[in-house]
Amino acid sequence: MNNIRRLFEISKKTDRRIIGLMxxxxxxxxxxxxxxxxxxxxxxxxxxxxxxTIPYPQDFKEDIxxxxxKETISLEKLCLLNEKIGIVHANYINRALSEWNIKAExxxxxxxxxxxxxxxxxxxxxxxxxxxxxxxxxxGDHIAVNTGIVTISDFRQKNIAAGGEGAPLAVYGDYILFxxxxxxxxxxxxxxxxxxxxxxxxxxxxxxxSTDLGPGNTMLDQFMQRKYQLYFDKDALYAKKGKVNQxxxxxxxxxxxxxxxxxxxxxxxxxxxxxxxxxxxxxQNGNLSNEDILATLCELSAIAISRAIKDLKEKVILIxxxxxxxxxxxxERIKFYLPETTLRNIEDYGITADSKEAVLFALxxxxxxxxxxxxxxxxxxxxxxxxxxxFPQ
Ligand SMILES: Nc1ncnc2c1ncn2[C@@H]1O[C@H](COP(=O)(O)OP(=O)(O)OP(=O)(O)O)[C@@H](O)[C@H]1O
Ligand SMILES: CC(=O)N[C@H]1[C@@H]2OC[C@@H](O2)[C@@H](O)[C@@H]1O[C@H](C)C(=O)O
Numbered sequence: 001m002n003n004i005r006r007l008f009e010i011s012k013k014t015d016r017r018i019i020g021l022m023x024x025x026x027x028x029x030x031x032x033x034x035x036x037x038x039x040x041x042x043x044x045x046x047x048x049x050x051x052x053t054i055p056y057p058q059d060f061k062e063d064i065x066x067x068x069x070k071e072t073i074s075l076e077k078l079c080l081l082n083e084k085i086g087i088v089h090a091n092y093i094n095r096a097l098s099e100w101n102i103k104a105e106x107x108x109x110x111x112x113x114x115x116x117x118x119x120x121x122x123x124x125x126x127x128x129x130x131x132x133x134x135x136x137x138x139x140g141d142h143i144a145v146n147t148g149i150v151t152i153s154d155f156r157q158k159n160i161a162a163g164g165e166g167a168p169l170a171v172y173g174d175y176i177l178f179x180x181x182x183x184x185x186x187x188x189x190x191x192x193x194x195x196x197x198x199x200x201x202x203x204x205x206x207x208x209x210s211t212d213l214g215p216g217n218t219m220l221d222q223f224m225q226r227k228y229q230l231y232f233d234k235d236a237l238y239a240k241k242g243k244v245n246q247x248x249x250x251x252x253x254x255x256x257x258x259x260x261x262x263x264x265x266x267x268x269x270x271x272x273x274x275x276x277x278x279x280x281x282x283x284q285n286g287n288l289s290n291e292d293i294l295a296t297l298c299e300l301s302a303i304a305i306s307r308a309i310k311d312l313k314e315k316v317i318l319i320x321x322x323x324x325x326x327x328x329x330x331x332e333r334i335k336f337y338l339p340e341t342t343l344r345n346i347e348d349y350g351i352t353a354d355s356k357e358a359v360l361f362a363l364x365x366x367x368x369x370x371x372x373x374x375x376x377x378x379x380x381x382x383x384x385x386x387x388x389x390x391f392p393q
Contacts (some may be wrong), residue, residue: 003391007369011369011370013108014038015037015038016036016037016109017108018037018107018108018109018111019034019093019107019111020032020358020359020362021093021358021361023089023113023138025069025218026218026221027056028053028056029055029056030088030089030092031354031357032051032054032093033358033359034051035048035366036049040367040370041176041372044177046177050096050102051352051354051355052096053354054092054095063084067081067117068268069117070118078117078137082138082139083139083142085114085139086146087146089143090143090146093143094146104148105148108149108150109149110152110365111151111362111364112152113136113357114140115137116135116136117137118133118134119167121134123260124267124270131160132164132166133160134166139153140152140153140388141390143390144391148392150391152364152365152369152387156169158386159382159386165263167195168195168265169364170187170195170360171209172381173361174197174199175208176363177349177351178197178319180201181201181202183317184201184206185198185316186198186317187319188318188322189216189320189356190217190301190325190330191216191357193212193214193218193267194213194214194301194322196309198210198312198316206312207378208376208380209262209381212264213305214271215300216322216323216324217327218271219272219297219300222272222273223276223293223294224238227290228290232323233294233327235326236327236329238291239297239329241291242289242290242294242296243295245283245288245295245296248280248293249296249300251282252279253300253304254279276293298330298333302330302333302337309338310337315342316341317341317343318338318341320346320353322353322354323354326353365387371385
């Protein structure tokens, strides 16, 4: 069928089956969420039909790490990986579909986030000659051609073009799926970076926004990889043995990012081992065990997260998601700092903690395919639809 006609047919549908992809800053693998949508905009209903995370093989992880959030890289490697990530993602989708016994023709579209390679909002580069910038690779054309499914990709550029930082984008889906006038809600995602979306109740004086808060798991993961060659501190087994060092914690909290007004975005370009090392170097009594450092990093994430929620100065329902919800120490410390806050399990809403971001990108594609844009009536949320279309033929 003619490509534009095909797109028009998909656009006219009220029910769409869309695959959402997310490959976040943790570089653990590709999250694939097959979603069934009914309607769009504020009347969207979504059902998660299938979900799988396909872990990246070690050599692929290392390949990506070679260019990920680094100031200096091989331009050739960047070019090669742009194609390769697209092809690998397409192969993973084909694998998932065959495991689920679903034909490509039964899927209307793929929503591909791509791999973030560098995120440089103005607050990071501070160069008046440049705007906010971000780069996601794994070209959508490879996904469309190798799966036979129309692919929407590269969502963040449009947000920047419209004056945003390109992240976080979670607010769009969070508002559509979780907004409840009877109470204020905070959606917390603890991935490599932690972010929240605030959805005010009908009587709240606050306005809706979405913001990054600082490190979630990223520095914990990076430290585990450096010291133990383990990808992450499973169940916080190491961090639980350590003791929080207050001096290090204060130094870690001492960065311009934490005093910037909300909303803001960040990434491992800032929160990395260089960040940790520069603070460790300033420590007077620097005799800390690896476990103490991990406990302190965990506390840093808990404080960065809970402070922002406390600063809202209202009673909220907190719905956590992302890989960090599986870290028992981090969750315990967040609850310690927020004794008044009611926590709800995201699974009560039919979405799992690990699939949420992939579902949200599928939802962004559903919005784009519907052709409409929602008027969010706030200054911080841009009234746009996002993503670029790739056709299989
Ligand atoms: N059992 C566990 N114990 C401790 N930490 C865990 C556990 N399971 C997952 N994690 C953490 O969750 C991380 C993966 O989280 P997730 O997949 O949400 O990140 P991401 O999507 O890559 O990040 P981002 O949202 O920043 O892009 C792991 O790297 C690890 O730090
Ligand atoms: C540039 C980029 O990829 N940012 C991610 C990352 O992971 C968490 C946080 O940092 C958030 O800003 C964003 O992802 C989520 C899905 C978002 O845009 O809402």
